[in-house]
Amino acid sequence: MTADGRKHIVGFVLQGDFLNSPFADRHTCSVDAISQATVSQFPRQRFLTFLEAHPTTLCQMLEDAGEEIEAAREHILLLGRGTAEEKLVEFIISWRARVGRRGALANLLPLPMARRDVADYLGLTIETVSRLLAKLERENVVRVIPEGLRLMGPTERPLLFERSYMAAAPVNRAT
Amino acid sequence: MTADGRKHIVGFVLQGDFLNSPFADRHTCSVDAISQATVSQFPRQRFLTFLEAHPTTLCQMLEDAGEEIEAAREHILLLGRGTAEEKLVEFIISWRARVGRRGALANLLPLPMARRDVADYLGLTIETVSRLLAKLERENVVRVIPEGLRLMGPTERPLLFERSYMAAAPVNRAT
DNA sequence: CGAATCGTTGAAAGCAGTCAACTAGGGTGG
DNA sequence: CCACCCTAGTTGACTGCTTTCAACGATTCG
Numbered sequence: 001m002t003a004d005g006r007k008h009i010v011g012f013v014l015q016g017d018f019l020n021s022p023f024a025d026r027h028t029c030s031v032d033a034i035s036q037a038t039v040s041q042f043p044r045q046r047f048l049t050f051l052e053a054h055p056t057t058l059c060q061m062l063e064d065a066g067e068e069i070e071a072a073r074e075h076i077l078l079l080g081r082g083t084a085e086e087k088l089v090e091f092i093i094s095w096r097a098r099v100g101r102r103g104a105l106a107n108l109l110p111l112p113m114a115r116r117d118v119a120d121y122l123g124l125t126i127e128t129v130s131r132l133l134a135k136l137e138r139e140n141v142v143r144v145i146p147e148g149l150r151l152m153g154p155t156e157r158p159l160l161f162e163r164s165y166m167a168a169a170p171v172n173r174a175t
Numbered sequence: 176m177t178a179d180g181r182k183h184i185v186g187f188v189l190q191g192d193f194l195n196s197p198f199a200d201r202h203t204c205s206v207d208a209i210s211q212a213t214v215s216q217f218p219r220q221r222f223l224t225f226l227e228a229h230p231t232t233l234c235q236m237l238e239d240a241g242e243e244i245e246a247a248r249e250h251i252l253l254l255g256r257g258t259a260e261e262k263l264v265e266f267i268i269s270w271r272a273r274v275g276r277r278g279a280l281a282n283l284l285p286l287p288m289a290r291r292d293v294a295d296y297l298g299l300t301i302e303t304v305s306r307l308l309a310k311l312e313r314e315n316v317v318r319v320i321p322e323g324l325r326l327m328g329p330t331e332r333p334l335l336f337e338r339s340y341m342a343a344a345p346v347n348r349a350t
Numbered sequence: 351c352g353a354a355t356c357g358t359t360g361a362a363a364g365c366a367g368t369c370a371a372c373t374a375g376g377g378t379g380g
Numbered sequence: 381c382c383a384c385c386c387t388a389g390t391t392g393a394c395t396g397c398t399t400t401c402a403a404c405g406a407t408t409c410g
Contacts, residue, residue: 002256008255021237021240024245028248062196069196072251073185073247077185079255080297081181127358127398130359290388290390302367302391305389306390
């Protein structure tokens with residue numbers, strides 16, 4: 001949250017996700033549970049000692065961190081350059097990709113979080129989210145049900161932000 | 176970049192910064208040099224072997240990654256919830272904090288990047304950036320000069336987004 | 351039943367984007 | 381040397397998307 005009360009949600013956590021870095025000297029986010037949750041807590045020093053002795057695990061964590069950075073950049077691109085509708089659609093698609101891995105029914109997408117949370121995650125207002133969901137429903141893309149969404153079209157719809165990359169500029173190569 | 180040509184700049188790199196993760200199997204961003212640059216390239220496999228043998232360095236990289244995630248979240252908050260003016264002011268302040276460490280003159284802030292780059296970093300248009308700079312100049316906050324900005328006021332101005340944190344919701348504690 | 355919260359919908363306002371014109375500086379070639 | 385072009389940057393007028401403000405329906409809980 002900002003000092004003046006504006007809130008932003010950084011992400012939604014699923015089973016097995018780490019909540020923060022073992023190096024951070026203070027928390028920079030708060031965490032709210034929106035459904036039944038079990039949290040495992042590791043004493044910092046013992047965890048660090050463990051990591052020191054298990055470089056493979058350490059590598060794994062670094063790799064995960066890299067993926068998180070990548071995801072954050074994707075989100076930055078979305079927040080900075082996407083329209084409200086693109087933001088919502090992208091959220092639906094990526095959320096489906098995440099919970100889909102966990103064996104949910106293909107066309108039934110649970111939305112355990114409130115509209116307020118979706119809005120705060122996408123940098124929108126709840127009214128805009130509500131309106132856009134209504135719009136997608138009119139276009140027969142989704143059906144809004146109390147527990148979440150029923151996806152009507154082919155769920156294979158590609159991400160709007162399929163990216164293209166420019167060739168990197170030539171650089172001086174050093175040792 | 177998005178497929179349809181919209182661009183977003185993830186960050187500006189200064190001396191000593193790493194460009195990407197040793198684990199990423201492909202590049203997800205391109206890099207452009209906006210001034211004289213020297214780039215050090217490490218062969219992946221040898222670098223990984225080196226890391227494996229130096230857990231301290233590995234820890235350091237993980238710590239850096241954590242800081243980068245933190246910075247990305249800060250940027251996400253800014254892009255999602257800030258007004259255009261807040262974005263620009265926050266950029267000026269944080270940019271000053273970064274180059275200031277490197278011994279630049281206190282009130283002279285170089286802006287080696289183009290307006291276009293600032294706009295793409297903040298999710299704005301060049302016109303908006305230009306207008307806001309003019310506005311800040313009218314308000315005697317900065318003076319726009321060809322090489323960058325001259326900061327007029329006290330440079331100690333606090334970040335707009337000084338954050339406040341909610342108490343975390345109680346959770347079940349596991350082993 | 352009343353209160354509170356969540357979600358939806360409508361109307362109006364405002365901020366930033368789009369389109370366009372203009373200036374200034376730098377490089378190129380005649 | 382100057383005409384020309386190209387790019388970067390600035391400024392203005394207008395549009396439009398999202399927010400804001402407000403009212404209303406649905407659901408839950410005491």
